[in-house]
Amino acid sequence: MPATRSSSSALRRTIIAAAMATAACVPAWTAARAQEVVLIPNRVIYPGETISAGTLKEVTLVPGKVKPAAVATTLPELDGKVARRTLLPGRYIPVSAVRSAWMLEQGATVQVSFVAGGLTISIAAVTLQPGSPGDVVKVRNIDSGKVLTGTVMEDGSVRVDA
Known part of the structure; x- marks a missing residue:
């Protein structure tokens, strides 16, 4: 025992x-x-509208409330971005609901380059759709009228690959 x-x-x-x-x-x-903080709109933000710090407010989550995945939480993730859809006040902002501002507007004249080894060909073209750096866009060659597909570069030009 x-x-x-x-x-x-x-x-x-x-x-x-x-x-x-x-x-x-x-x-x-x-x-x-x-201490987890999220950003929410303080008013309705419509599609195509640029998001600024003045349209957002910081909210601290209550204890026990879990932040959903893929939600924007910091100002750099949202400042200067454009809403893809209507963002309502007091609601979380999904990362998929915003996009980068267009660097190239539709109808703008751009420099298009093709580089292969030591050969570089440059032409002027008109954009057929808007785009941000890294986006694939269609452009029309001003001289020949041919439609090309290329990638928007950081400097605002378009690079065409073979």
Whole structure:
């Protein structure tokens, strides 16, 4: 009988120690979760409208509220971007609901280049669709009328690959 009491009291002490360790971690975890901040619109933002810091407000999540995945949380993720769809006040802003501002507008004249080894061919073309750096756009050669597909570069030109 004494061996049973000893093992049961040891088990009880282990359970109490584990419970205390868990309880000590919960406030730290809750405090970290409570500090999570998201940005939400403070008014309706319509598709095509540029988002600025003045159209957003910072909201601290209540303890226990989990931030959904793929939601914009920082100003650099949203400032200067353009809404793809209507963004309502007080709602999270999904990353997929915003896009970069167009670098090339439809109908603009751009420099198009084709580079292969040491050969570089440059032409002037008109954009048939808007685009941001990295987007694939169609352009029409001003001289021949041919439609080409190329990638918008950081400098605003379009690069055509073979």
